[in-house]
Amino acid sequence: MQRQRLTFGLMLVLAIAAIVVLVNLPLSLGLDLRGGAQLTVQVQPTDEIPNINSDQLDAVKSVLENRVNGLGVAEPVVQTVGEDKIVVQLPGVSDPEQAERVLGGTAQLEFREQLRDTEDAFAQLFSQQRLLLFEIDQLRAADNPDPEAIAEGADALEDANRALLPLFGEALLSGRELRDARAEPLQTGNGWQVTLRFNPQGADAFAELTRNVAGTGRTLGIFLDDVLVSAPSVGAQYADRGITGGSAVISGNFSAQDAQDLAIQLRGGSLPLPVAIVENRTVGSTLGRDSIQRSIYAALAGLLLVLVFMVVYYRLPGAIANVALTIYAVLTLAAYALVGVTLTLPGIAGFILSIGMAVDANVLIFERTREELRAGKTLYRGVESGFYRAFSSILDSNVTTLIACGALFWLGSGLVRGFALTLGIGVAISMFTALTCSRTLMLIAVLGFPSVRRKPELFCPKLSLAAKTAQM
Numbered sequence: 001m002q003r004q005r006l007t008f009g010l011m012l013v014l015a016i017a018a019i020v021v022l023v024n025l026p027l028s029l030g031l032d033l034r035g036g037a038q039l040t041v042q043v044q045p046t047d048e049i050p051n052i053n054s055d056q057l058d059a060v061k062s063v064l065e066n067r068v069n070g071l072g073v074a075e076p077v078v079q080t081v082g083e084d085k086i087v088v089q090l091p092g093v094s095d096p097e098q099a100e101r102v103l104g105g106t107a108q109l110e111f112r113e114q115l116r117d118t119e120d121a122f123a124q125l126f127s128q129q130r131l132l133l134f135e136i137d138q139l140r141a142a143d144n145p146d147p148e149a150i151a152e153g154a155d156a157l158e159d160a161n162r163a164l165l166p167l168f169g170e171a172l173l174s175g176r177e178l179r180d181a182r183a184e185p186l187q188t189g190n191g192w193q194v195t196l197r198f199n200p201q202g203a204d205a206f207a208e209l210t211r212n213v214a215g216t217g218r219t220l221g222i223f224l225d226d227v228l229v230s231a232p233s234v235g236a237q238y239a240d241r242g243i244t245g246g247s248a249v250i251s252g253n254f255s256a257q258d259a260q261d262l263a264i265q266l267r268g269g270s271l272p273l274p275v276a277i278v279e280n281r282t283v284g285s286t287l288g289r290d291s292i293q294r295s296i297y298a299a300l301a302g303l304l305l306v307l308v309f310m311v312v313y314y315r316l317p318g319a320i321a322n323v324a325l326t327i328y329a330v331l332t333l334a335a336y337a338l339v340g341v342t343l344t345l346p347g348i349a350g351f352i353l354s355i356g357m358a359v360d361a362n363v364l365i366f367e368r369t370r371e372e373l374r375a376g377k378t379l380y381r382g383v384e385s386g387f388y389r390a391f392s393s394i395l396d397s398n399v400t401t402l403i404a405c406g407a408l409f410w411l412g413s414g415l416v417r418g419f420a421l422t423l424g425i426g427v428a429i430s431m432f433t434a435l436t437c438s439r440t441l442m443l444i445a446v447l448g449f450p451s452v453r454r455k456p457e458l459f460c461p462k463l464s465l466a467a468k469t470a471q472m
Contacts, residue, residue, distance in 0.1 A: 004447065007440045015327050018334035025337040029091065030077075030344030030418070036091040037099055040279035043084045049273060052084050060273055061086050064103055085278070091342070100277050109175035111209055112168035114218040114231070122167050122219065126231060129160040164228045168221040172209055177202025179246075183259035192259035194250040203246025210234045211242030222250050224262065295348045302352060306359055314366050316458040317442060321362040324437035328358050332429045336422065346419035354426020357401065361434035364390040373460040379446045379453055387439050398431045 043052050043060050057080050064086060068076045077089040090099055114122060136153040139146060180197040198206055213220055215236025222230040230250045234243065254262065307325070310318030332351065341347065369386030377385060405427065408420035445452050452458060 004440050004443045007436065008444060011327060011437055011440065015330055018330045021334040021337055022330070027333065027337050028340065028342045030089075030342045030347070034091045036089065036282075038090070038279075038281045039088045039099060039103060039277055040081070040281075041086045041088060041103060041275045042278045043086070044274040044276055045084075046273065052273065054080075056273060057084065057086070060275060064088060064275075068103070086275075097280075100280055103275075103277065109178065110171035110223045110226075111173035111206065112171050112221040112223060113209055113212050114168050114221055116218070118167040119217055122164070122231075125160055125164050125167070126228070129157065129164065129228065132157040132160060161227045164221075165223070165226055168223070168228075171223070173198075173202060173205040177205065181263045183254075183256070183263040185256070192254045192256050194254070194259050194263050196248045196250065198246040198248070200246070203244065206246060206248060207242035207244045209242070210238055211240070214238040214242065222248075229262075295345060299348070299352050303355065306355070310359070310362070314363075315461065316445065316452070317362075317366045317369065317438075320441045320445065321359070321366070321438055323441060324362065324433045325355070325358055327437050328430055328433040329355070331433065332426050335425050335429060339421075339425065341421060341425070342418065343422075344418050346416070347422040350419045350422035351426055354423050354430055357398065357427050358430030358434060360397070361390075361394045361430060362438055364393050365434065365438065370460045373456060379456055379459060380443070382459070383439075383442050383446055387435065391435065394431060394434065398427050401427050 041064065043057060045052055049056065061078055061080055065078045068078055068088060068090065076091070079087055081087050088103060132153055136150060136157065139150045139153060177198050178196060179199045179202070182195050183192055184195055185192055209220055214234040217233070219231040219233050221228055250262070307322045310321050312318070314321065332354065336343065365386050368389040369382050372382035372385040373379070402424055405420040405424035409417050409424065412420060
């Protein structure tokens, strides 16, 4: 009995801990429940690569995953579909256009050295570019923006950008050598900048570039898609070794959003193949709420029917199984929260299915117990034998289900993996609660309450007189 009391105490501790976890670590909801954006990206072939193979598709997927991570979206899903498409699900994203810009952008970062004898032309064109940028920002910020004036300013800006490019030499350093890029506010508090860090090869190239222009009056051009975004000059003190350490800053009159977009694109690196957004679908939160509501109704209705059936058919063991089932549900949801499961509709289906597995284990145990009682064993022996005889069946059933879950998780993708994960966790915990919680509560009822021992019909109705006599 002492052992059962200790196990009962452990069950209470686990249940309380699970409730604390659920209160402090809410479950994450997937795209179909929370709403968000789903983009379908098609990889485009080029003259050099007319046919896209799986390796190239995976390379593009890797880049898109990096860009998605930069968006700061929780629990995104990026998966390949067919031979040339990638589906990106972004739960909770309310601005799908920003996601489309970031995912579809092909930003090419290049560092170029300003050519000799171009100082005067550069100063004039660069000032013109900065002035045009300022004017366009002012026009866009006006209460009644003038589209024609903005368009004229954009055309003039494009001309200035086009005129600046020939003033710089070949790109000696590109975004491929970039290790990290972050948006940070300027120390003055007026604007944003993007800080860069290069890998060792990039650091060496950056030192060489800065050494070439240090103290000459010429600048280091930082181009993004052939547009000059910054042109810092380098002090004469760097003429011997250049700027070492592999760090740099792009300051280009950025807003917070522009700097964030730029940093995300740079972190994502250059796409190995061009892509096109062929579908941008928004899943409304209303649909998600409806799905959650209907799923909760279905789960509660199914659970209630099961609880009633267990009490009516199995009497006291059924009521004990219901308590164990409640503990199972709390433990399973807490495990989902700790593992970081993103709950989707298939995930909820996996959870409900695992409830059925938990009930199934109890049914096996109770039927074996009834057989033992009908054979004339005492309640204690009947309960112990029932659990012992049912164990092998429960173990075989759960192991085969876990193997199927493992295969689905390993070979499947997206929602299929979510279903396999929730079902697998649920099955493992259901086996624990059936063999530990149900058994402990049953033994406490039998050993701790003499009145229960005198009523074997609470465990097995229609017991024969001989079997009842054996309980005395």
